[in-house]
Amino acid sequence: MNLIISVFLLALFSSNTVTAQEPMTLLKAGRVFDGERMHADWVVAVKGRQIVYAGSLNDMPGLDFDTVVDFPGQTLMPGLIEGHSHILLHPYNETSWNDQVLKEPESERVIRATNHVRASLLAGITTMRDLGSEGAAYADVGIRDSINKGLIPGPRLLVAGRAIVATGSYGPKGFHERVEVPLGAETADGYDDLIRVVRSQIGRNVDFIKVYADYRWGVDNTAAATFTQAELETIVAITTSSGRPVVAHASSAEGMKRAILAGVETIEHGDAATQEVYALMRKRNVALCPTLAAGDAVARYGGWKKGIDPDPERIAAKKKSFKAALDAGVTICFGGDVGVYPHGDNVRELELMVSYGMKNLAALQSATSVNAALFHIDDKVGRIQAGLRADIIVVDGDPAEDISVLREIRLVMKDGVTY
Numbered sequence: 001m002n003l004i005i006s007v008f009l010l011a012l013f014s015s016n017t018v019t020a021q022e023p024m025t026l027l028k029a030g031r032v033f034d035g036e037r038m039h040a041d042w043v044v045a046v047k048g049r050q051i052v053y054a055g056s057l058n059d060m061p062g063l064d065f066d067t068v069v070d071f072p073g074q075t076l077m078p079g080l081i082e083g084h085s086h087i088l089l090h091p092y093n094e095t096s097w098n099d100q101v102l103k104e105p106e107s108e109r110v111i112r113a114t115n116h117v118r119a120s121l122l123a124g125i126t127t128m129r130d131l132g133s134e135g136a137a138y139a140d141v142g143i144r145d146s147i148n149k150g151l152i153p154g155p156r157l158l159v160a161g162r163a164i165v166a167t168g169s170y171g172p173k174g175f176h177e178r179v180e181v182p183l184g185a186e187t188a189d190g191y192d193d194l195i196r197v198v199r200s201q202i203g204r205n206v207d208f209i210k211v212y213a214d215y216r217w218g219v220d221n222t223a224a225a226t227f228t229q230a231e232l233e234t235i236v237a238i239t240t241s242s243g244r245p246v247v248a249h250a251s252s253a254e255g256m257k258r259a260i261l262a263g264v265e266t267i268e269h270g271d272a273a274t275q276e277v278y279a280l281m282r283k284r285n286v287a288l289c290p291t292l293a294a295g296d297a298v299a300r301y302g303g304w305k306k307g308i309d310p311d312p313e314r315i316a317a318k319k320k321s322f323k324a325a326l327d328a329g330v331t332i333c334f335g336g337d338v339g340v341y342p343h344g345d346n347v348r349e350l351e352l353m354v355s356y357g358m359k360n361l362a363a364l365q366s367a368t369s370v371n372a373a374l375f376h377i378d379d380k381v382g383r384i385q386a387g388l389r390a391d392i393i394v395v396d397g398d399p400a401e402d403i404s405v406l407r408e409i410r411l412v413m414k415d416g417v418t419y
């Protein structure tokens with residue numbers, strides 16, 4: 001009899017615990033950017049991990065708040081979604097890419113990545129698409145899962161794993177022919193081999209497949225196509241069968257064209273795109289991740305004194321091709337190749353997008369609602385909207401007027417948790 005009563009009491013206690021009310025917080029700010037436009041009179045209510053109300057204060061239904069937090073004069077907006085990071089790399093002016101891949105033990109790279117993801121989150125990046133472990137196997141998968149398990153703070157990650165390159169195309173290079181070097185990605189060629197490698201990467205539970213559609217292996221180290229059309233189509237067919245997308249590194253017009261026709265969803269870099277390629281991107285709904293900040297950083301590491309020296313040829317060309325992409329109406333993904341430059345300095349890419357001709361509001365959309373849709377996570381994040389996850393940042397000032405105020409972070413909330 002006693003046992004039965006105890007079980008009954010236990011059940012009662014557990015059900016009470018489950019139905020216990022999660023605290024409700026009301027956030028007020030000078031303005032709210034909802035992922036699309038700026039609103040002057042909005043408030044946002046958060047309960048648990050979710051946004052439960054976003055709209056004007058006057059229209060708000062009667063809600064009981066445990067806390068009200070006011071950010072007068074500041075801007076509340078969705079957490080930023082970085083589209084192209086490498087958490088397992090650190091700036092090349094600290095250690096060259098070759099030396100990171102060749103000499104740093106994986107344990108060191110993972111420890112560095114732990115710092116990188118924390119820096120990213122505190123910089124307001126609540127979601128991040130990582131474009132390849134660059135020789136660190138599937139460490140990105142483990143880091144993604146560690147963040148999801150709450151072991152370390154970091155953005156919600158979408159990871160590529162090892163990435164796929166054609167034999168002979170990728171580095172590190174330049175060694176005696178009998179020296180075996182670890183590569184920055186996994187090689188595969190031809191129908192059978194590509195099927196096996198794509199499936200093995202999928203089996204490691206990557207979120208998408210990254211392929212290098214071209215690389216600097218042409219004459220005089222120019223970017224030249226790597227995989228054939230048929231090879232790229234094989235990669236896309238096998239990957240999409242598993243419900244995952246393919247994204248492509250491509251700088252040359254031919255590499256871009258092949259990747260777009262094969263069915264990739266985003267083109268990374270895209271430096272030498274032509275009008276024809278941009279038209280094809282529009283037609284096939286393929287977005288461009290321009291990685292402006294990587295080119296800017298590499299030029300500076302090479303000795304360019306920005307603001308004093310004239311633009312090097314590659315920077316001038318990049319400005320022109322980015323403007324042409326905007327004029328052609330190509331969807332722009334916010335993705336800077338962060339890792340080439342310091343993690344947490346992601347705003348560099350947005351500053352360059354604006355300085356190369358993009359409107360502030362369009363850059364803000366790119367970093368929130370546009371990237372969320374591109375990465376198929378717009379049912380969870382990317383907007384300040386009831387029903388979505390409470391991924392919220394507050395910045396000091398108005399980023400629609402001055403994009404650099406995104407550096408002045410006053411609040412970072414991911415999944416309703418403040419960091």
Ligand SMILES: [Zn+2]
Pocket residue numbers: 084085086131337
């Ligand atoms: Zn990259």
